[in-house]
Amino acid sequence: MEEEIERLFSIELKSKTHLKNVTMTNDGHDDVLVEGSIGKLHNAEFADDIVLVVTGDKGILRINLTPDEVKMKQKQKEA
Numbered sequence: 001m002e003e004e005i006e007r008l009f010s011i012e013l014k015s016k017t018h019l020k021n022v023t024m025t026n027d028g029h030d031d032v033l034v035e036g037s038i039g040k041l042h043n044a045e046f047a048d049d050i051v052l053v054v055t056g057d058k059g060i061l062r063i064n065l066t067p068d069e070v071k072m073k074q075k076q077k078e079a
Contacts, residue, residue: 005064011036013059 013019013036021035039058046067047053054061 007063007065009061009063011038011059011061013038015058018058 011034018039019034019036021033023031023033025031037058038054038056038061041054041056043053043055045053046065047062049066050064052063052065052070
């Protein structure tokens with residue numbers, strides 16, 4: 001059975017003005033919502049083949065994801 005890998009991410013914005021919404025509730029739900037804009041795409045690349053780094057003019061999104069995993073999920077979706 002394929003082991004599920006926990007996905008980690010970070011979002012780095014150059015200014016809080018690019019942050020649209022952050023929601024954390026105290027009503028018994030554990031939901032967290034982070035919305036914003038990293039702006040116009042400058043680059044998307046894999047750093048050290050383990051982290052997808054998407055760079056915009058207003059910020060950077062990073063998530064631990066490999067190129068092989070992206071290809072595998074695309075093939076599974078097409079099947």
